[in-house]
Amino acid sequence: MTVDPTTLFAILAMAAATMSTRLAGLLVGRFLKLSRTTEEILGAIPPSVLMAVVxxxxxxxxxxxxxxxxxxxxxxxxxxxxxxxxxxxxxxxxLRAFGF
Structure with a gap:
């Protein structure tokens, strides 16, 4: 098995970009004061994404x-x-186990 250097570089670059955006969000998030309405809106995002997927x-x-x-x-x-x-x-x- 050989590793293509271009593919390896692309994977490492994508990993670095993902980690840097996540870390930046954590660091910036510490300094933000969110209103109660904003917190409720952000809390509604995960169930909305879940329903969009299913x-x-x-x-x-x-x-x-x-x-x-x-x-x-x-x-x-x-x-x-x-x-x-x-x-x-x-x-x-x-349901599948009972034949639906």
Missing amino acids: APTAFATGWAETIGCAIVAVAATRLPLLPAAASGVVTVAL
């Missing part, structure tokens, strides 16, 4: 996936992002 699955697959996406939508209003997504995965697995 919505195509709900309409393009079978009943198990559609029900699982509905469960995720309801769970995302009350639970953090990871448990909400996990609830959808468990729902789809159970």
